[in-house]
Amino acid sequence: MTRHAAPKESRRGPVAAGAAALVVLALASIVLYLGNRGPGVTESELVARGGEVTQTPETTAASPTSSQAPPTTTTTTTTAAPSRAPASTRPAVAPRAAPAADRTQAAVARGWGAPVLGDEFDGTAVSRDRWALYDGAGHNGLGVRSPGQASVANGVLRLTGDDQGTTAGMSFWPGQQYGRWEVRMRVPYGHPDYHPVLALWPISNDWPGDGEVDFAEMAAGDAGAQFNYLAGASNTWTKGYTPVDITQWHNYAVEWTPQGMRGFIDGREVFVDDDVSHLPPGPMYQTIQLDWIPAASDRPTETVMDVDWVRIYAL
Structure with a gap:
């Protein structure tokens, strides 16, 4: 030493x-x-540190190799609301699309793949390239269907019916024979004489001969949704009813195959008709309608129907 x-x-x-x-x-x-x-x-x-010093060389950490596992990290991610509009311009209940992996979508729950057509309503007006807006007499000639009653804001399509029976309707082009359609919709408030409808209508416009498929229909204020299926050849209806809070967002879907017709709400099957004699004979197109059917009163109160998105899938 x-x-x-x-x-x-x-x-x-x-x-x-x-x-x-x-x-x-x-x-x-x-x-x-x-x-x-x-x-x-x-x-x-x-x-x-009271003299207990940890040396921290100023070096750049190398990427872990196959023999060197990276440290375990817990990360909390906050997903921001869609940047469609400033928060101050949103309605009281902010519109929100279902997450892409949300199994309350029939497309996700049943593996339909990616949509081939549709509309996310991300613009500032209804796309005339995709939709034909009704302009004329209302359901059964009652009231008026006016393009001005359909608007797009904050990523949501809104159809509004006023106290005079002036309302809106629209159809998606082109149509097709067989396929799957899914629509996210709510009816936050309204009068029972207004009927929101999501339907498939024959391109031929031959009714009742070529059938009708209402995969979501209700009166504003109802406690559930109907599936109404018209077999045109026999002019007979097959119907189903599902309790649901229509004031909240729900995903309504229909699957039309050569084997039959099926309906879904939030990914759950709620309607089945496998009688092939009931199938529509030709192509159909998607419609969105807020129909005025006066029964309770000649002077309804304002009613709105909101649609977050429409998605169409091939078989």
Whole structure:
């Protein structure tokens, strides 16, 4: 072992010399320690940690290799609301589309794949390239269907019926024979003489001969939704009813195959008709209608029907 001689001025006797030696050794250790602690530690860190210093070299960490597993990290991600419009312009209940992996969509729950047609209503007006807006007499010649009663804002289509029976309807082109249709809709408020309808209507416009498929129909304020299926050849109806809060967003869907007709609400099958003699004989197109059918009153109150998106899938 190498001994270090004490400085000359420190030789004041055995006790003093020993104490001085200890002081010198301590100072030397500190100097060595400070000289080797690395650029990542500051003097303030030394004080803050009470002398327990962790060296942090300023190097860039390499990507983990196959033999070096990355550290486990828990990350909380907050999904922002769609940037369709400033929050101040949104309605009281902000429209929100179902997440892409949400199994309350029949398309997700049943593996329909990607839509081949549809509308997310991300613009500022109804697309005339996709939709034909009704302009004329209302249902059974009652009231008026006016293009001005259909609007798009905040990523949502809104059909509005007023207190005079003036309302809206529209159809999606082109049509097709067989396929799957799914629509996200709510009816937040309204009068029972207004009937929101999501339907497939024959391109031939031959009714009742070529059938009708109302895969969601209700009166505003109803406690559920109907599936109304008209077999045109026999002019007979097959119907189903499902309790649901129509004021909230729900996903309504229909699957039309050569084997039959099926209906879904929020991914759950609610209607089946496998009688192939009931099938429509030709192509049909999607319609969205807010029909005025006066029964309770000649003067309805304002009624709205909101649609978040329409998606059409091939078989």
